[in-house]
Amino acid sequence: xxxxxxxxxxxxxxxxxxxxxxxxxxxxxxxxxxxxxxxxxxxxxxxxxxxxxxxxxxxxxxxxxxxxxxxxxxxxxxxxxxxxxxxxxxxxxxxxxxxxxxxxxxxxxxxxxxxxxxxxxxxxxxxxxxxxxxxxxxxxxxxxxxxxxxxxxxxxxxxxxxxxxxxxxxxxxxxxxxxxxxxxxxxxxxxxxxxxxxxxxxxxxxxxxxxxxxxxxxxxxxxxxxxxxxxxxxxxxxxxxxxxxxxxxxxxxxxxxxxxxxxxxxxxxxxxxxxxxxxxxxxxxxxxxxxxxxxxxxxxxxxxxxxxxxxxxxxxxxxxxxxxxxxxxxxxxxxxxxxxxxxxxxxxxxxxxxxxxxxxxxxxxxxxxxxxxxxxxxxxxxxxxxxxxxxxxxxxxxxxxxxxxxxxxxxxxxxxxxxxxxxxxxxxxxxxxxxxxxxxxxxxxxxxxxxxxxxxxxxxxxxxxxxx
Amino acid sequence: xxxxxxxxxxxxxxxxxxxxxxxxxxxxxxxxxxxxxxxxxxxxxxxxxxxxxxxxxxxxxxxxxxxxxxxxxxxxxxxxxxxxxxxxxxxxxxxxxxxxxxxxxxxxxxxxxxxxxxxxxxxxxxxxxxxxxxxxxxxxxxxxxxxxxxxxxxxxxxxxxxxxxxxxxxxxxxxxxxxxxxxxxxxxxxxxxxxxxxxxxxxxxxxxxxxxxxxxxxxxxxxxxxxxxxxxxxxxxxxxxxxxxxxxxxxxxxxxxxxxxxxxxxxxxxxxxxxxxxxxxxxxxxxxxxxxxxxxxxxxxxxxxxxxxxxxxxxxxxxxxxxxxxxxxxxxxxxxxxxxxxxxxxxxxxxxxxxxxxxxxxxxxxxxxxxxxxxxxxxxxxxxxxxxxxxxxxxxxxxxxxxxxxxxxxxxxxxxxxxxxxxxxxxxxxxxxxxxxxxxxxxxxxxxxxxxxxxxxxxxxxxxxxxx
Numbered sequence: 001x002x003x004x005x006x007x008x009x010x011x012x013x014x015x016x017x018x019x020x021x022x023x024x025x026x027x028x029x030x031x032x033x034x035x036x037x038x039x040x041x042x043x044x045x046x047x048x049x050x051x052x053x054x055x056x057x058x059x060x061x062x063x064x065x066x067x068x069x070x071x072x073x074x075x076x077x078x079x080x081x082x083x084x085x086x087x088x089x090x091x092x093x094x095x096x097x098x099x100x101x102x103x104x105x106x107x108x109x110x111x112x113x114x115x116x117x118x119x120x121x122x123x124x125x126x127x128x129x130x131x132x133x134x135x136x137x138x139x140x141x142x143x144x145x146x147x148x149x150x151x152x153x154x155x156x157x158x159x160x161x162x163x164x165x166x167x168x169x170x171x172x173x174x175x176x177x178x179x180x181x182x183x184x185x186x187x188x189x190x191x192x193x194x195x196x197x198x199x200x201x202x203x204x205x206x207x208x209x210x211x212x213x214x215x216x217x218x219x220x221x222x223x224x225x226x227x228x229x230x231x232x233x234x235x236x237x238x239x240x241x242x243x244x245x246x247x248x249x250x251x252x253x254x255x256x257x258x259x260x261x262x263x264x265x266x267x268x269x270x271x272x273x274x275x276x277x278x279x280x281x282x283x284x285x286x287x288x289x290x291x292x293x294x295x296x297x298x299x300x301x302x303x304x305x306x307x308x309x310x311x312x313x314x315x316x317x318x319x320x321x322x323x324x325x326x327x328x329x330x331x332x333x334x335x336x337x338x339x340x341x342x343x344x345x346x347x348x349x350x351x352x353x354x355x356x357x358x359x360x361x362x363x364x365x366x367x368x369x370x371x372x373x374x375x376x377x378x379x380x381x382x383x384x385x386x387x388x389x390x391x392x393x394x395x396x397x398x399x400x401x402x403x404x405x406x407x408x409x410x411x412x413x414x415x416x417x418x419x420x421x422x423x424x425x426x427x428x429x430x431x432x433x434x435x436x437x438x439x440x441x442x443x444x445x446x447x448x449x450x451x452x453x454x455x456x457x458x459x460x461x462x463x464x465x466x467x468x
Numbered sequence: 469x470x471x472x473x474x475x476x477x478x479x480x481x482x483x484x485x486x487x488x489x490x491x492x493x494x495x496x497x498x499x500x501x502x503x504x505x506x507x508x509x510x511x512x513x514x515x516x517x518x519x520x521x522x523x524x525x526x527x528x529x530x531x532x533x534x535x536x537x538x539x540x541x542x543x544x545x546x547x548x549x550x551x552x553x554x555x556x557x558x559x560x561x562x563x564x565x566x567x568x569x570x571x572x573x574x575x576x577x578x579x580x581x582x583x584x585x586x587x588x589x590x591x592x593x594x595x596x597x598x599x600x601x602x603x604x605x606x607x608x609x610x611x612x613x614x615x616x617x618x619x620x621x622x623x624x625x626x627x628x629x630x631x632x633x634x635x636x637x638x639x640x641x642x643x644x645x646x647x648x649x650x651x652x653x654x655x656x657x658x659x660x661x662x663x664x665x666x667x668x669x670x671x672x673x674x675x676x677x678x679x680x681x682x683x684x685x686x687x688x689x690x691x692x693x694x695x696x697x698x699x700x701x702x703x704x705x706x707x708x709x710x711x712x713x714x715x716x717x718x719x720x721x722x723x724x725x726x727x728x729x730x731x732x733x734x735x736x737x738x739x740x741x742x743x744x745x746x747x748x749x750x751x752x753x754x755x756x757x758x759x760x761x762x763x764x765x766x767x768x769x770x771x772x773x774x775x776x777x778x779x780x781x782x783x784x785x786x787x788x789x790x791x792x793x794x795x796x797x798x799x800x801x802x803x804x805x806x807x808x809x810x811x812x813x814x815x816x817x818x819x820x821x822x823x824x825x826x827x828x829x830x831x832x833x834x835x836x837x838x839x840x841x842x843x844x845x846x847x848x849x850x851x852x853x854x855x856x857x858x859x860x861x862x863x864x865x866x867x868x869x870x871x872x873x874x875x876x877x878x879x880x881x882x883x884x885x886x887x888x889x890x891x892x893x894x895x896x897x898x899x900x901x902x903x904x905x906x907x908x909x910x911x912x913x914x915x916x917x918x919x920x921x922x923x924x925x926x927x928x929x930x931x932x933x934x935x936x
Contacts (some may be wrong), residue, residue: 103706104820104851126710148655159653162630177911182818184850185627186889187616187666188896188908189916189934194662198655215712238571242594244683244755287712288764296756350650352572382652383572421654428656440656443645447923448658454922455915466657 006060007040010087013052014044026067026088027078030135034075034430038065038088045093047168047176047207053089054205055174063463064089064172066201068143069114071135074429076147076200080464089205091142097121098208105213106165106182111142111206115149118211127213128287130157130248134330142206148198150425152329155381156248156285157214159425160197167193168208172456182210195451200427201462203455215287220248221297222283222322225304225313226276230355230380232309233280237351237381239309240282240300246293249283250381252354256390257332257375264335269324271314280310280380281329329377336375341397342390343404345411346432349420351383357418358385364410365389369403384424387411405434412439428466437468474528475508478555481520482512494535494556495546498603502543502898506533506556513561515636515644515675521557522673523642531931532557532640534669536611537582539603542897544615544668548932557673559610565589566676573681574633574650579610579674583617586679595681596755598625598716602798610674616666618893620797623849624716624753625682627893628665635661636676640924650678663919668895669930671923683755688716689765690751690790693772693781694744698823698848700777701748705819705849707777708750708768714761717751718849720822724858725800725843732803737792739782748778748848749797797845804843809865810858811872813879814900817888819851825886826853832878833857837871852892855879873902880907896934905936 010016017023018040028035039062044050057064063086067077079086091112098108102125109118115129115136122129131144133151143149145167149160157163166181179193196206227233233252240247255277261268284293297315304310316322336342349357362374371392378385389407391400412422412435422435436445448467452459478484485491486508496503507530512518525532531554535545547554559580566576570593577586583597583604590597599612601619611617613635617628625631634649647661664674695701701720708715723745729736752761765783772778784790804810817825830842839860846853857875859868880890880903890903904913916935920927 101818101820103702104818105709106818148659150653150655154653161659171911171915175911175914177915178909179912181887181889183816183887183889183892184819185618185622185816185847185852185892187618187891187893188889188900188904189666189912190671190919191616191629191662191666192912192915194659198657198659203658215710218712234571241573242683242755243757244686244759246756287710288714289711290764291712296758348651348653350569350572350574351652352569379653384653419649419651421649421651421656423655424651424653425655432656436656441646443639443643444647444657444660446643447639447645447660450922451658451919454918 006062009056009060010040010042010053013056014042014049016043017041026090029070029072029075029078031073031075034078036079036081038079038086041088041090043090043093047170050089050170050205050207051174051176054170054172057087058173058458058460062087063460065462066091066146066205068112068140069135069138071139072143072147072429073426074431076427076429076465077143080430083464091140094207100125102127104182106210107213108180108208108210109141110208111140113141115139115141115144122213123216126216128216129211130214131160131163141209145197145206145209146199146201147427150379150384152249152251152379154379155250161194163212164193164197164209165212166210167196167206169196169204169206171204172458172461180208180210200429200466202452202466203461217285217287218289219291219293220283220285220322221293222316222325223297223301223313224271224279224281224325225301226311227278227280227309228276228311230278230358233278233380234351234354235309236280236304239304243296243300245296245300246284246286247282247381248285251281251329252378252380252385253279253281254374254376256373257336257377258328260335260339261328261331264338265331268328268331270328272312276311281325332377336388336390340391340393340395341400342375342388343401343407344386344388345408346424346426347387347411347415347420347422348384348424349415349418353418353420354380354383354385357414357420360414361387361411364414368410369407430465433466433468474530477524477528478508478510478521481524482510482517484511485509494558497538497540497543497546499541499543499899502546504547504549506547506554509556509558511558511561515638518557518638518673518675519642519644522638522640525555526641526926526928530555531928533930534559534614534673536580536608537603537606539607540611540615540897541894542899544895544897544933545611548898551932559608562675568593570595572650574678575681576648576676576678577609578676579608581609583607583609583612590681591684594684596684597679598682599628599631609677613665613674613677614667614669615895618847618852620717620719620847622847623718629662631680632661632665632677633680634678635664635674637664637672637674639672640929648676648678668897668934670920670934671929685753685755686757687759687761688751688753688790689761690784690793691765691769691781692739692747692749692793693769694779695746695748695777696744696779698746698826701746701848702819702822703777704748704772707772711764711768713764713768714752714754715750715849716753719749719797720846720848720853721747721749721797722842722844724841725804725845726796728803728807729796729799732806733799736796736799738796740780744779749793800845804856804858808859808861808863809868810843810856811869811875812854812856813876814892814894815855815879815883815888815890816852816892817883817886821886821888822848822851822853825882825888828882829855829879832882836878837875876903898933901934901936
């Protein structure tokens with residue numbers, strides 16, 4: 001078949017974009033590092049249209065790159081510049097909330113719903129969909145599941161994976177795996193859905209999901225405090241956790257990224273002078289009517305101050321103050337970029353290893369790149385502290401990024417030596433395939449390749465992603 | 469090689485039992501329905517010995533049946549009578565607690581530790597390992613993971629699967645998958661561990677696990693109450709859940725199994741006369757110091773009585789009373805057996821579908837087996853109500869079990885029609901393979917077979933189990 005025949009066969013399956021100007025937005029993700037236009041963009045409106053599209057692509061031998069909101073940072077949802085001819089399959093038209101069952105604490109949605117749309121539909125039923133991260137207004141649930149997204153609430157409700165009851169998946173040959181059940185207990189064979197969750201579209205296309213909901217929160221308490229060290233932050237975390245505090249967020253923040261917020265975010269209001277090397281932003285939340293979160297929080301903070309684990313501390317007294325504290329955290333990536341280029345890692349370690357991990361990272365980076373500034377900020381409550389090494393102001397991006405692989409590798413190896421992961425929540429995509437090859441257990445890689453070959457024998461699903 | 473050569477090669481890898489009297493206990497599980505002696509019982513003491521044993525079995529072409537505490541009910545851990553020559557690989561000598569990290573809320577254990585040993589090691593560190601079910605004193609953690617065990621606490625902490633951070637697995641060819649990490653976030657490729665969890669030993673042998681812990685509970689409240697219907701029980705569940713009650717158990721119990729407890733358990737003390745068709749046993753638990761569970765529980769029960777959702781109710785006033793209430797539930801299987809033979813299902817449905825599921829099951833069973841008595845009891849809080857149909861007293865087991873397949877099929881089909889599962893927590897083993905063939909999506913079965921062929925191409929791991 002000629003390329004023209006291919007495209008008309010695809011257009012018969014579902015709406016397709018083929019004009020270069022229409023396709024252009026689908027050539028890149030938020031990282032900006034990866035850009036390559038697909039042959040066409042398919043925009044199916046149902047699982048049946050996805051199935052027809054995958055059959056047509058298989059017949060034409062075209063590779064398929066599934067795409068959601070394209071908010072990823074690893075090039076997972078854009079074609080490879082050196083890859084085979086590929087189409088992008090965008091789920092954006094599949095954006096129906098299929099069903100909400102409040103009593104069952106479940107919601108069933110199309111894969112193309114944004115994470116925020118799912119949150120809003122849950123809230124309308126008096127429930128909480130707890131997945132929450134910066135890009136939630138654009139990120140689609142199918143992408144969030146395919147990359148097993150994390151975010152700020154995993155300390156309480158886990159990752160995207162932990163919120164899934166069932167999936168609908170179109171397989172590479174166009175068959176539909178209808179596993180969209182809502183049962184909490186099901187032991188009928190291998191847990192297939194866990195291959196597609198975090199599978200980055202390399203085994204099939206998630207078209208629908210049944211998701212768990214939680215009771216709506218009735219009260220929250222948010223605190224921001226100075227701590228002398230990561231070890232002190234962890235001692236406070238332990239104090240809170242052991243006493244059954246209902247933590248829904250626990251962020252550890254180095255002084256430097258807060259300095260950058262002060263410098264670049266005119267709207268930001270820091271509650272006190274930045275005299276400490278580390279800070280914690282934490283939040284408690286409860287669905288219990290009339291529960292008092294404030295008294296135990298104040299008690300824990302007072303005890304932490306007495307034990308030397310904490311210095312100055314503020315508790316938000318209004319929704320406005322709460323928003324102002326979270327704004328400090330949310331504006332950080334923007335302020336970092338405004339200052340100077342940086343190279344980022346996405347590591348996690350066991351929670352108890354966070355202090356030792358940070359100390360080793362700081363020493364190793366300072367030894368080799370003394371001119372760099374350490375940006376450490378992240379979800380310490382689940383061991384996922386994001387490390388970035390920032391160039392001195394005025395350094396051109398290209399110059400600093402010449403060492404990108406070496407910087408990342410330095411951080412990744414320290415994480416792995418601590419029993420950690422070099423990709424905590426962003427996934428692999430194109431950007432971390434070399435780390436997969438260098439750092440992942442060869443036996444695990446062999447098993448993954450065997451599974452890929454079994455489910456996608458022709459290798460047409462998102463080729464050149466994830467597996468090295 | 470002759471059979472004798474095979475056995476001496478195996479004995480060189482690890483201690484082995486070959487005398488018929490020694491082997492006999494390994495020929496059966498708790499169901500008593502399946503019994504067949506293996507050629508030998510291998511008792512490795514380390515992952516390395518397991519690896520050597522699997523290599524030797526592969527060389528000899530012997531099938532391997534991994535076994536833990538053999539508390540399963542589906543014949544999953546015993547050789548098939550019609551199967552190929554097989555050895556049982558017992559993990560019982562691998563019973564070390566490898567590490568407890570209280571601050572990380574994790575524990576790392578050998579697969580042969582009993583569930584209770586894991587609970588006790590966690591408790592000694594001021595933590596809770598929440599997996600709990602009747603056989604926990606004998607069941608081993610490797611078996612609990614291989615069957616994704618459920619139990620009474622899943623409403624709060626999920627199934628065994630949800631408690632796993634990492635696994636060590638010996639593959640059919642003797643390679644070791646070392647994925648025993650303790651990170652909460654890890655997106656480095658396919659989530660391999662979820663294939664082995666619930667995989668019933670058909671893909672490899674779990675030899676170690678890193679497990680999540682929770683803070684130790686500081687307070688519990690336990691209530692037993694009469695409810696007019698399953699719908700009323702669900703309304704009470706909704707009332708509690710929506711108000712953020714920290715439910716750690718919610719059991720729905722029909723009148724008949726309680727009658728049998730009164731009849732056959734002299735030590736049982738029923739708190740009031742059995743005048744209602746349904747009962748609920750519920751428990752709240754919290755790790756929060758000084759939290760008041762009693763007031764909200766009393767409030768919810770009073771509101772439920774006012775709304776007609778509940779009748780008589782008692783709240784345990786002491787640990788002794790709490791134990792007495794749970795004894796009613798725990799002694800049930802024994803009392804059922806003492807009365808007459810029964811045929812059991814292991815179904816689950818979405819929580820909101822429990823009332824309609826029960827009504828249809830009751831009607832369908834009564835229509836075809838009017839002489840049977842319905843035993844309905846189970847974890848309604850997660851949609852997993854166990855159904856059994858009991859013969860009239862004095863009926864011989866063989867006579868009643870002539871209809872076993874038809875009874876199970878009747879219940880299973882109603883569960884599946886409600887979007888449910890025909891194997892909620894016991895697994896498939898030998899006993900539910902026909903249901904897998906009849907009721908599981910053929911596309912899902914195809915995928916499972918592809919995965920089995922990819923990971924165990926010679927089909928030596930627990931053959932004739934799970935996959936039809």
